[in-house]
Amino acid sequence: MSSNAELAKIFYDMAAVLELTGANAFRVNAHAKAARVLKDLTTDVSTLVDDPKQLTAIDGIGKGTAERIIEYVETGTIADHRQLMAKVPTGLFDLMQIPGLGPRTIKTMWEQAGVTNMTTLRxxxxxxxxxxxxxxGPKLLENIKASMDFVAKSSGRTRIGTALPLAEAIITQLKQVKGLKQIEYAGSLRRGAETIGDIDILASTTQPKQLSEAFRTMPGVTDVLGSGETKSSVRLDAGIQVDxxxxxxxxxxxxxxYFTGSKQHNVRLRERAIRMKHRLNEYGLFPNDGDSKTPPQARGVNAVAAKTEKDIFKALKLPWIAPELREDRGEISAADDGVLPKLIEESQIKSELHAHTIASDGNFTIEALIEQAKSxxxxxxxxxxHSKSSAQANGLSVDRLLEHIDAIHEAGSKVKGITILAGSxxxxxxxxxxDYEDDVLAKLDIVVASPHASLxxxxxxxxxxxxxxxxxPLVHILGHPTGRIINRREGLxxxxxxxxxxxxxxxxxxxxxxxFMRLDLRDTHVRAAVKAxxxxxxxxxxxxxxxxxxLHYGILTARRGWLEANQCVNTWSASKLSKWLKRKR
DNA sequence: GCCGTTTTCGGCCCGACTGTTTTCAGTCG
Structure with a gap:
């Protein structure tokens, strides 16, 4: 783990202890924010400690946090952190993962009933x-039991490649229900995050009862967690919750x-609304008439904007911000300054530069791969x-590679309208x-170099x-740079x-x-690469x-990293791409 | 603890839902 990741964990831990000991909520929030910022930071903080101003220049890191970061880099530990950790049993952190169980209740159970971890809670x-x-009361205790069972069964967050097809299938099905007007998935799924906590689906309809009924009785539903007038929640056999x-x-x-979030992005938008003498909630953007007790929509106040996201952004004097950017990573000020990126789109991708055939561990013949790319x-x-060291993937010896290069070129000579590159x-x-000597690499049209072992x-x-x-000098692309597998392997x-x-x-x-198991580089890395x-x-x-x-998931990740098309080699014309490749030959 | 269109103090987003309660605390997103 890098020092950024270690520090992020320290600040998350401190936030958790502060929460569990009933500290000021804003102080808790400040620690959590510092943790989030450190986790996303691609610059190694240890390179910034010589000048504390570089640290405090980072949004969310003030004087106190900067001092602790310096303390950590210099001594390897933080006194405040040690003192806080001594205050609560660490087993309480696990309890905070149980849905419906929050810090106040955990604190009560700990102080008054000696609960210190999952085992003692059970x-x-x-x-x-x-x-x-x-x-x-009895219902709350029953809910806690059920949530504990769910946590034990579920594997935490679901990869986007699992969640997105599920969401699309549900939407296709609900579209059949009479009276439906609009339906979209929201939340982290719409923002294109690499993993999803639960699937949020938003709908408008003239027949709400029928829609709820159809939702609760879909195939795959194992539990109905709740079903009110406006909200229903179910769990699927796939182990994921859908609202x-x-x-x-x-x-x-x-x-x-509102439901697309992120939460932090929403907070920023609301702060902006307040500054503009407005008030933003999930029912619309309203004029701020000074009555903060009753929500405006409950008093019949007309919204300034509510129909579309674009209307609301416009009323806030902002251009529409793509969901992938809504992470409170500077998107609102970029929008304000008119410098939002013109994000890359899937249709702009014109080449695939990393693919496998039956020569190593793929399912394609060379011809089938070409056909697929053409289509x-x-x-x-x-x-x-793969190259020779990847024995588990049937990597090619030098002799096999040389034969393979000939076979690729021959197959390429037989097709029109597409360029076939012999690579590795x-x-x-x-x-x-x-894994190959330079004289071998030089024979290849393209070299993707990737880490597979010693991760x-x-x-x-x-x-x-x-x-x-x-x-x-002979490498064109660094493939899956960290080698991570989401939810399974940390990688480099x-x-x-x-x-x-x-x-x-x-x-x-x-x-x-x-x-979608990799998404490597990840979004924050892409952002740093784009900037540089x-x-x-x-x-x-x-x-x-x-x-x-x-490809769709790669595009979402790229967009989350603010990537524009011109910086992505796969969007280039055949001739521009070819020139770039040949510069290393 | 952070931050500044209220700039070194005094705020810090907003509402729904649930389960517990006679008016609201806790949790969630």
Whole structure:
């Protein structure tokens, strides 16, 4: 783990302890925000401590946080953190993951019933010792039990590649219900986040009862968690919760904006609304008439804007901000200044530069791969099978590679309208050397260098290793730079800024691997690369035909990183791409 | 603890829902 990640965890922990000990909520929030900012930061904080002003210049990091960061970098520990951690049993942190159970209740259970972790909570529930505590009635205790079972069963957040098809299937089904007017998925799914907590679906209809009924009785529903007039929640056998919210059609935009989030983005928008003497909620943007007790919509106040998201942004004197940007990472001030990026779109992708055939571990013949690429409208497809060290993936020996190159060129000569590149996905060894000698690499039209083994290296070694690959004169693209697998494997934690600097210097592209298990580079890395002017490649790493569809997830990640088309080599014309590739030959 | 169109103090988003309660605390997004 990099020091940024370690520090982020420290601040998350401190926020949790403060919350559990009943500290001022804004102080809790400030710690959580500092943690979030540190987690997203691609610059190694240890390089910033010489000048504290560089730290406090970061939004959300003030004097106090800066001092603690410096303390951590200099001593490896933070006194405040140690003192806070001594105040509560760490097992309480696990309890905060139980839906419906918050810090106040946990504090009560800890102080008055000796609950310190999952095990003692389960025992207390079974023994009935919590029943006399204030505000803990039978229903709440029952809900806590059910939530604990759910947490035990579920694997936490769901990868977007699992959640999105589910959401689309549900929407297709609900569209059949009579009276439906509008329906969209919202939340982190609409923002294109790499993992999703639950699926939020928003609908307007003339027949709310029928729609709710259809939702609760869909195939795959295992539990109905609640079903009110406007909100129903279910759990699917896929282990994911889905919420349906039915809203008034004339306020659909306000509701969509609100339920898309992120929470922090919403807070920023509301602060802006207040400054403009307005008031924003999920029913619309209202004039602020000074009555803060009763919500404006309940008093019959007419909304200034509510029908579409665009209307609301416009009334706030902002252009529409794409959902992928709504993470409170500077998008509102960029919108205010008229410098929002013109985000890359899927239709602009014209080439696939990382794909496998049956020569290594893919399902395609060379011909089938070409066919697939043609059908997607690409002008170029690169055949990049694994190199010799990737034995588990049937990596090619030098002899096999040389034969493969001939076969690729021959297949390419037989088709028109598309360029076929003979390439390789070459392993980057732990020491940064590549899996083929330079004279072999020089025979290839394109080289994607990727780490596959030794993925638990220390950050400093990983940085050196990857920088060596990026700087290699025959390498075009650094493939899945960290090697992470979402929800399964952390991967390398190199100094991302160092990789980006090397990529800029050597004109090497950094890959956004679009496979939804990887999404590597991740969104925050992409953002840093975009800022520094590095080239990026969005590749699907296709092994089968359906893998080409995962391009969508790569695009979402790219958009979350504020990427514009011109900085992505896959959007370039065939001739521009070819020229770039040949500069390294 | 952070921050500044209310700028070094005094705010800090907003509403729904649930379950617990006779008026509201806690949680969620």
């Amino acid at each position: 025992a207390a529930l079974d023994a009935g010792t919590l029943e006399d505590l204030p505000r803990l 349906l919210r039915i809203v008034d059609d004339p306020a659909f935009g306000a509701a969509l904006l 997607r409208g690409f002008h170029t497809i690169a055949v990049t099978d 996905e070459v392993d980057i060894h732990a020491d940064g050397s590549l 638990q290296q220390e950050p400093a070694k990983a940085t050196k290793r990857l920088v060596a690959a990026i700087s290699h 934690s190199p100094d991302i800024d160092a990789l980006i600097a090397a990529a800029v210097e050597h004109d090497t592209a950094l890959e956004i691997n679009a496979n 002017g590095s080239l990026l490649a969005i590749n699907t790493d296709a092994h089968t035909a359906s893998d080409f569809d995962s």
